[in-house]
Amino acid sequence: MNFAALTLPCYITVAALLSIGLYGVISKSNLMKIFISLSIMETGVNLLLITIGYIPGGTAPIENANFAKYVDPLPQALVLTAIVIGLSVTALAIAVLISYYQKNGTLEYKEGMKW
Amino acid sequence: MILVIIAWVMALLAIVAAIYAVETKDLLSSAIAMGIASLVVSIMFLVLQAPDVAITEASIGAALTMAVFVYAIGKTRRWEE
Amino acid sequence: MRRYAGIAVALLFFAFSISIFIQLIPYDSYEGSAYHYKNPINGSVANESVPSHYIKETRNETGAVNAVTAIVVEYRGFDTLGEVTVLFTAATGVSFLLYQLHKKMQRREANLITKEGSKIVLPFALLTGAYIFIHGHLTPGGGFPGGSVIASGFLLMLLAYPKFFVNEKRLSYIESISGSIFVIIGLLGLLLATSFLQNFIPVGKPGYLFSAGIIPLIYIAIGFKVGSELSSIVQKLKEVEE
Numbered sequence: 001m002n003f004a005a006l007t008l009p010c011y012i013t014v015a016a017l018l019s020i021g022l023y024g025v026i027s028k029s030n031l032m033k034i035f036i037s038l039s040i041m042e043t044g045v046n047l048l049l050i051t052i053g054y055i056p057g058g059t060a061p062i063e064n065a066n067f068a069k070y071v072d073p074l075p076q077a078l079v080l081t082a083i084v085i086g087l088s089v090t091a092l093a094i095a096v097l098i099s100y101y102q103k104n105g106t107l108e109y110k111e112g113m114k115w
Numbered sequence: 116m117i118l119v120i121i122a123w124v125m126a127l128l129a130i131v132a133a134i135y136a137v138e139t140k141d142l143l144s145s146a147i148a149m150g151i152a153s154l155v156v157s158i159m160f161l162v163l164q165a166p167d168v169a170i171t172e173a174s175i176g177a178a179l180t181m182a183v184f185v186y187a188i189g190k191t192r193r194w195e196e
Numbered sequence: 197m198r199r200y201a202g203i204a205v206a207l208l209f210f211a212f213s214i215s216i217f218i219q220l221i222p223y224d225s226y227e228g229s230a231y232h233y234k235n236p237i238n239g240s241v242a243n244e245s246v247p248s249h250y251i252k253e254t255r256n257e258t259g260a261v262n263a264v265t266a267i268v269v270e271y272r273g274f275d276t277l278g279e280v281t282v283l284f285t286a287a288t289g290v291s292f293l294l295y296q297l298h299k300k301m302q303r304r305e306a307n308l309i310t311k312e313g314s315k316i317v318l319p320f321a322l323l324t325g326a327y328i329f330i331h332g333h334l335t336p337g338g339g340f341p342g343g344s345v346i347a348s349g350f351l352l353m354l355l356a357y358p359k360f361f362v363n364e365k366r367l368s369y370i371e372s373i374s375g376s377i378f379v380i381i382g383l384l385g386l387l388l389a390t391s392f393l394q395n396f397i398p399v400g401k402p403g404y405l406f407s408a409g410i411i412p413l414i415y416i417a418i419g420f421k422v423g424s425e426l427s428s429i430v431q432k433l434k435e436v437e438e
Contacts, residue, residue: 004222005119007125010159011220015213016130017152019206024137025118027202030195032142032188036149040133043156046172050165056222058163061263063255063402069225070263071164072247081279083171084340084422088286091429093189093242094187095293098433101191108196112313166336167264170328174344179426182351186433 004056017044020042031097031107035090042086049082054063118162125162127154140195142188150181230237259399259408260333268338268390269411273393276414277382280375280421287371294432306356314356321349329419339415343422346373350427354434362431366423374421381410 019038024037053072061073101107129152136148153176160169201228231245250263250271261264268276272421305311328335329342353360393410400407 006122006162006432007222009119009122010163011217012214013126013129013156013159015210015217017133018213019210020130020133020137022209023202023206026205027199028137030142032184032191033137033145033195036184037137038146039148040136040152043153043172043176046168047156047159050160050163050168051395054163054222055225058164058225061251063261063263070251072226073250073263073267074247076165076168076264077272077350079168080171080268080340081164081276081337082329083175084344085170085279085282087175087183087426088283088429090180091433092286092289093291094183094433095290096188097192107191108178113126167262167338167341169339170337171344174348178348178351179344179430182355182430183433186430190433190436195385 004054006056007054010047014044014051017041017047029109031100031109035093035097036107039086039090046079046082046086049079062100081111122159122162125155125159129159142193142195143185146181146184146188149184150177153177153180227247230278255402257399258395258411259402260411261365261402262336262338264336265332265338265411267416269414270395270409273382273414277378277393277420280378280418283422283425284371284375287429290432294435296435305358310356314352318349318353321352322346325419325423329415330412331405332390332415333411334403334405339418340422342415342419343424343426346419346423347426347430351430354431361435362427364428364431368430370419371424371428374417374424377417380412380420381413385410 021037021041023042024040025034028034028037033070053075054073055069058071059067061070061076097107132148132152132155136145136152139145139148153172157169157172157176160172224246226247231247233242233246235241250267254260254263254266258266258270261272325342325345327342328337328345329339332338332342350362382393385396386392393428395409397409399409403406405412
């Protein structure tokens with residue numbers, strides 16, 4: 001295996017979180033459970049982006065006189081805004097779900113149901 | 116060396132929490148398990164030398180996302196089907 | 197039936213992802229030739245990679261010590277403007293969908309430790325959040341974590357007291373004025389320098405609080421905006437209809 005020793009558990013966590021979230025989205029019929037699975041998948045994708053930018057032996061990308069190797073700063077700048085956007089889109093979806101419940105009286109999703 | 120052991124323990128905790136969040140029929144326990152998974156992933160961010168992202172994920176994923184879900188479950192039903 | 201199909205698809209996806217992640221070798225450093233950009237049209241190779249340029253030139257060009265902060269505000273500042281727009285749209289959508297004319301308060305009270313403890317924790321949470329977004333160019337953090345910590349402090353007060361609500365008009369004023377300050381700083385860059393969101397304040401000595409050009413000003417605006425927006429989103433979900 002040609003991994004660094006620290007990235008192997010992180011890659012396994014990413015693949016597991018994405019698979020478990022995908023199973024939750026496909027096979028559940030309660031809408032709140034589908035949103036929880038979507039949020040788990042977003043966490044997994046953010047972890048994947050930061051694991052790609054890791055360099056073994058490097059430190060945090062803040063200027064320091066004692067270290068010579070730094071970790072890649074570009075994926076961290078991308079994930080910093082992606083986390084906040086994930087929360088706001090989840091909150092908007094939950095607001096739509098609450099007004100859907102007040103109109104129909106149930107949270108289930110069945111085939112052939114009218115919106 | 117100790118960082119590798121911490122990473123393996125956090126990976127195991129995250130997988131167990133995610134499986135429990137998808138399988139249980141109690142929606143409140145499912146939301147809390149999702150918060151635990153986000154907190155554990157935030158510790159993995161710190162092991163991967165990314166302190167800004169760790170602060171953001173700890174305060175948003177573990178506190179605010181869980182609060183949004185718990186308030187929404189209080190307005191609709193708690194038990195599935 | 198759907199459950200077994202879901203398990204099969206999830207296992208296939210897990211095996212597919214692991215077989216791709218095995219081939220990703222972490223680099224020893226980004227100075228080598230594998231990170232360099234190769235032009236697909238005429239095949240010429242650049243002589244410096246992008247992360248190496250950002251790590252080496254951040255201290256001289258922008259005066260900030262934190263490389264991630266300088267990338268979010270100075271080098272790729274236009275994407276931050278788009279992200280602020282997405283946050284604003286989501287908060288407006290939540291306020292529009294959950295509009296209630298007559299509100300009533302919830303009846304359940306918290307226990308004694310939560311009530312007395314949250315009164316002590318709230319000023320420290322606000323102070324920590326303000327410290328994080330003011331020192332964005334020197335220490336890890338910036339505008340987005342600082343705003344989240346402020347919103348978490350308000351969430352603790354919302355959970356402990358059933359009658360506590362932040363004044364909505366003040367939140368909406370703070371949010372609008374902070375967003376406008378961000379765009380006005382960009383337009384000042386267009387007037388006084390050459391392009392939108394260009395640095396027009398002289399870069400001071402790196403490592404001091406009053407340095408790094410427009411980075412502290414923009415992060416103060418973003419910190420106020422994110423904090424007030426997340427507080428108003430969580431507070432809208434708490435109100436119960438009469």
